[in-house]
Amino acid sequence: MTTQDGTTTGTHRLAVDVRGLRKRYGEVTAVDGIDLAVRHGEVFGILGPNGAGKSTTVEILQGNRARDGGEVRVLGSDPATAGRAWRSRVGNVWQDESAPVELTVRETVRQFARYYPRPRDPQDVIALVGLQEKAASRVKSLSGGQRRRLDVALGVIGDPELLLLDEPTTGFDPDARRQFWGLIRRLADEGTTIVLTTHYLEEAEALAHRLAVIAGGRVVAEGEPAALRRRHGTEATVEWTDPDGTPRGERTATPTRTVAELTARFDGEIPGLRVKRPSLEDVYLRLTGTEGGAP
Incomplete structure (x- = not known):
C-alpha cells in the first residue's frame, strides 16, 4: 500500500533494495547495473576507489540525484518520488559541511530539530556526538573533527531509521577517525541502519557488518569482511627461519600443509614461524584492479 507522499506502508525485510541501478554523465557511465540489499539494523559499507560510483549511488538513495535506470526502494519507497514524511x-551526512558557521553548536542543533516532526532532544544529541563542552561555541571555531561530529548530530537529530554517510572521515587524523568510529557504533547499537561509503579499508572492516566492493560502477564482491577474505583471498605467506639463521618464505594456497611439512622437517618447533593470510586490503586491491597503487 502506498500513501500520498509516496511512502509504502507495511513491514519490509530490507531497508535498502537496489536492482539494476544505472547513472550516466554524458559519455561516462558512473553506475552500471548495481544491486544492493541492506537489512534493517545493519551497518553496510560501500567500498571502492575514487570515481567508482559510491557517492553517486548514495545521492540516488538520498533522493538528491535522478537515476537513468533500475529500481530503488529505501524504507519501502522510491526516493525519486517520496515526500517529506x-x-x-x-538522515544524511554529506561530504561537505552543512552547518551555518556563525551559530553556536546548540543553536544549530536546535534549529535543525525544528525541521522534523519528531526530533530527538537536541541536548541528548549534542551529548551523543561528544560536543557537550562545545555546545556554546560557534561552529566556525570548531576543529575539523568537531565539525564532522556536528554534521552527524544534524544527520541524526530527526531520529532517522536510516543514516547515509558519504566518506564521513575524509581528512580526519587517526585519533579523530577512531573517535568517530565509536560514535557510529553507538548509533548502530541504538538500532539505526547505516550505509557508509569509504575508501579506508580499516574503517570498512572496523564498522561494517557487510560490504559491497564497487569498481567501475559495478559491484564486484559483496559479503561480510571475513567472508570476502576467504572467498577472494588466494595465497597465504608462510615465513620461517632456517637453522643457519636465513629467513625463508613461501606463498601457498595450502598454508596448513606447508606448516605440517615444516614441523616434520624441523622435528618440532619452527623458528620464526609466521603465517600471513590475505588481508581485506589484499582482496580489495585484487577486486578493484589497483594492485600496486593506493586505494
Whole structure:
C-alpha cells in the first residue's frame, strides 16, 4: 500500500533494495547495473576507489540525484518520488559541511530539530556526538573533527531509521577517525541502519557488518569482511627461519600443509614461524584492479 507522499506502508525485510541501478554523465557511465540489499539494523559499507560510483549511488538513495535506470526502494519507497514524511526518516551526512558557521553548536542543533516532526532532544544529541563542552561555541571555531561530529548530530537529530554517510572521515587524523568510529557504533547499537561509503579499508572492516566492493560502477564482491577474505583471498605467506639463521618464505594456497611439512622437517618447533593470510586490503586491491597503487 502506498500513501500520498509516496511512502509504502507495511513491514519490509530490507531497508535498502537496489536492482539494476544505472547513472550516466554524458559519455561516462558512473553506475552500471548495481544491486544492493541492506537489512534493517545493519551497518553496510560501500567500498571502492575514487570515481567508482559510491557517492553517486548514495545521492540516488538520498533522493538528491535522478537515476537513468533500475529500481530503488529505501524504507519501502522510491526516493525519486517520496515526500517529506519519507525524508524525515532518512538522515544524511554529506561530504561537505552543512552547518551555518556563525551559530553556536546548540543553536544549530536546535534549529535543525525544528525541521522534523519528531526530533530527538537536541541536548541528548549534542551529548551523543561528544560536543557537550562545545555546545556554546560557534561552529566556525570548531576543529575539523568537531565539525564532522556536528554534521552527524544534524544527520541524526530527526531520529532517522536510516543514516547515509558519504566518506564521513575524509581528512580526519587517526585519533579523530577512531573517535568517530565509536560514535557510529553507538548509533548502530541504538538500532539505526547505516550505509557508509569509504575508501579506508580499516574503517570498512572496523564498522561494517557487510560490504559491497564497487569498481567501475559495478559491484564486484559483496559479503561480510571475513567472508570476502576467504572467498577472494588466494595465497597465504608462510615465513620461517632456517637453522643457519636465513629467513625463508613461501606463498601457498595450502598454508596448513606447508606448516605440517615444516614441523616434520624441523622435528618440532619452527623458528620464526609466521603465517600471513590475505588481508581485506589484499582482496580489495585484487577486486578493484589497483594492485600496486593506493586505494
